[in-house]
Amino acid sequence: MEVFSFIFGAFIGSFLNVLILKLPLNEPIFTKNRSKCPSCNHTIFWYHNIPLLSYLFLKAHCAYCGVKISSLYFIVELISAILTLFIFLKLGFSKEFFLMSLLVYVLIVLSFIDFKYKAVPDYLLLIVLVLSFFVTNFSIAEALKNAFLFSGAVVLLNFIVTFYIQNIKSKLLKDESLKTQVALGEGDIPIIAMIGVVLGSTGGILAIFLGAFFAIIPSIYSNLVKKDIQTPFIPYLVLGFLTEYFFKLETFIKVLY
Structure with missing residues (x-):
């Protein structure tokens, strides 16, 4: 098998x-x-x-x-x-195998489309969010709470970081192009909500941290070598999600502390 x-x-x-x-x-x-x-x-x-x-x-x-x-x-x-x-x-x-596989397949498609176009179809994001409620081990109430908490936190973080980029960083670097740049794309929000639904609060936070960590080197390379200030974040969020889902790093951290 x-x-x-x-x-x-x-x-x-x-x-x-x-x-x-x-x-x-x-x-x-x-x-x-x-x-x-x-x-x-x-x-x-x-x-x-x-x-x-x-x-x-x-x-x-x-x-x-x-x-x-x-x-x-x-x-x-x-x-x-x-x-x-x-x-x-x-x-x-099992049924869980097919549902989780379907979720992962859609995430693969989203990741590679984001790599190429730096934009993804909204209906794929909706499919991912809906599927997450079928694969989670949390109750519907807990899953919804995590989805709202994670997406709300990201909206707030995006506002703060975007304000810094457009109003402070653009002036320090004297780069007019930064005045229209945003920290996170709208497509990142449903993915982050999905992470919260499936992994819960602690695992979800760790997965997002891993995603940001994985994105550091490609982002630096893109900025310095390719002169591209936009880094597709969905692939790295998905990588962080899969790392936490399969290897349960949350468990190791709880053991250490």
Whole structure:
């Protein structure tokens, strides 16, 4: 079953690649036409489209025109396969397994769309928030309380940090572009609310801290090397969420203190 869950996750990852590619462009997900190479437009046969394996056997190049295949496809399939395996090991073959897997799959799509566009579809954020209430171990009342507490705290923090960036930092650095920059995007708020619903107060705070920690180096690199002041935060929040969900660092901290 462990091997099956990994293979199942890889095939789901192949579908997630389609969502990541088409959803931001509002293109239809299901069509009668078979997949084609975006470079030479040659129809891709099924044996050239096997998750993970085809990418490795073709050495990351199209079998027809030789153009390099983006590593994004392989990465998404691998991440989906590994996370599906981890969820199975944690929850077993159960209703909770399918619900949690669905939540994680949507989070993967959101993360990679945010990486590319620095914006995500609102309906995906709503799906994540709704799904979180089906996977939480807390009561509905407790889950709602955590959702409101976390989202409210983020709105307040966003106001304070944004005020600092626009009114103080912009003057100190004499950078006019900072006057319109905001600390957090609106898409971050539902993700943070979801974290509170699923992990609770202590675990949720730790997950958000981890997300901010994971974002430090990419943010510095983006600012200094790529000269881009916008860092997509959703992927790092998701990484912090998954780290706390699977490894329960909250438990280790309680033991230490």
